[in-house]
Amino acid sequence: MTARLADLWYELPWAVRRVVVPAIAVAALVLYPKYMSNLPTQFPEMSTAVVMCVFIVMALGLNVVVGYAGLLDLGYVAFYAAGAYVAGWFATLQFAPHVHHLWAVGVPSDLPGVHINVWLLMLAVGAAFAALLGVIIGLPTLRLRGDYLAIVTLGFGEIIPQAVNNGDNWFGHNVTNGPNGLTPIDQLGFGSAIHNTFGFLPENYRREFDVNNYYYWTGLFLIAVTLFCCIRLRDSRLGRAWVAIREDEIAAAAMGIPLMRTKTLAYAIGAFFGGVAGCFFAIYKSSTFPQDFTLNISIFVLCMVILGGMGNVWGVMLGGAVLAYLNYQGLNSIGRTFNDTFGTQISVPTYSFGIFGTVIVIMMLVRPQGLIPSRRRRAEFAAAEEGVSVGKAVMEE
């Protein structure tokens, strides 16, 4: 059925597909805070919308690793943690006796601790640190294949939160403040200089009345950047190398694709976006705790990628939006409606992971390629079912 829908989509005129529909979609998203108060309460609140943005960025990042390169990563939360802790280190009072400021905005210039410009942290330092961590984890482990790689990443995903949790005493040094976490983290903002020139850009988000709106718009901006990178990467030489490795590693190596470098790049780039998302979320919550980085988050993001359709950015974004909405607001309201209708007392959000588990199992059995699969992925699944080569399946598509 989706195939028919896709055909209908491609029959639309170029101008409609490329200009009218995207313009309407972008306008609807950007103006969402302005008209959301007229919508029924089931629609995402602004705080939920910000979280949805965070998870969409993460899902897009994981999609590079799982969807494009076909490397199953069960420890993606490690990169999210890396981003969050970079924000925690370089925009809080953690290193209190020292005072270092670097283009910090919206904080008094004599505030103790290290304070680096939050934009720089989010888009460069945090992301680069996560990418570096990706390379460090990737270099020794990417030689492993399939399920063994999954297990190793899972191991890292379990070690890093525990190390962070015990990080108030690493050989006598308090590095991460342990279970107490790092808080408060500096807020996003543009500083007084920019604010005075462009009045609509706030000096500091937290001082604005509708702070969630500003975070939401920033989140949309991050999604746009991530989406642009993902689409360009997919169509690049590197992206084609990833697909080749995903489909047949030995054949790809024989064609001269350097396996280790290509896979490590997938890891690093996926980790990069995980770092951005982690940094953004930590700044939004103004705190970061080791409890935020459980295995469940890795699985949750993986579910988004699978549900949406591995390898297809639109599907992954849909999956991310739907699951994040359900987890942070939807299940609550569905549960309330259910309880009101049937007079029960079930706390539906308690079973969120049971529900997601059911969704994955049913999805894998009924539609393993996801809601909106990429053409090539669908061909791969079909090829595996029929035992023919991917090339043949692609030709038949």
Next chain:
Amino acid sequence: MTATARTRGPVLAVLPMIQRQARRIASGILLGGLALVLLENLVRSPGQFVSVLLLGITLGSIYALVALGYTLVYGIIELINFAHGDVFMWGTMITVTLSAHWIGLDGSQAWYVTVPLVAVTLLAAMAFCGTMNVAIERFAYRPLRNAPKLAPLITAIGMSFILQNLALAIYGPREQSANNIFPTNVLFDVGGIPYRAKSLLVVLISIPVLAALVYLVRSTRQGKAMRAVAQDNDAARMMGINVDRTIGFTFLLAGALAGAGGLMFVMFQTSTRYDLGFQLGLFAFTAAVLGGIGNLTGAWLGAMTIGLIQAFNEGLEHHVPGSSWTQSVIFAILILVLVFRPQGILGEPESDRA
């Protein structure tokens, strides 16, 4: 892979040799350091050392039963059955329900009452978990047998969450505790810490189970069928082996072992929780990998090693990371083994796996 394919100059040609030597030296230093720490603890507090050793063996015996399930399933269909740890958790839950709530065992009954009732509970737990595992295989994994390899793996993760949440729905988030279902007679004291009969029983159950399993796989017709299916699915089918039934039987066996492990866990720890299975399952999986996945004796050996490492890490006083690092230590071992010796202690090197 690419490194060996490239031609090298004479200087670079010695690189692999240096690498091999460096690896040998590094592992030597690691094991030597470990031996030194153990020796120091043995000399400074021998009583505690021995009691921790015994604890480790008991833990290892429980892990062994779970690890055998992982290894059996991986051996036959190359699937890391993430749901296995949760099947084990269900084994503990059934044991608590039966022994504590229905039968009312509390360690005060005479032995001729206790032993048969424990045996009945054991059989019930094994039957329950075996059936559960077969059902999971039938409905969640079998339809995906020809799908890309990641599909059943992801399904297994989903199944794990489903099993966990079922237990959460039925038993609630609190710890489920049973009284001592087995008499807590003290056999002897080591360094002030009593060694109880139930710990010995745990060890005594695990050894015959392993022996029986090895006999079954090596020397019976069914075991032969299992090995054949593991080696080549299609060829086995052509030889007239009922592949579906053989795989189902393997899952039954693995589930039954998990059920037995569940009973032993409750007997030893006296409490359980709905989310216990996932982590314990991962530890057991680490044990299976450490021993060489697909290898029964290896799984047992790996489980003993992991049990000892956990007990030493949590129980010894001098120069150990302590219980807040247990998970990290065990996963670090998992990663090191997978990276440097993916075939495990007893496994055969296999080019396709690493």
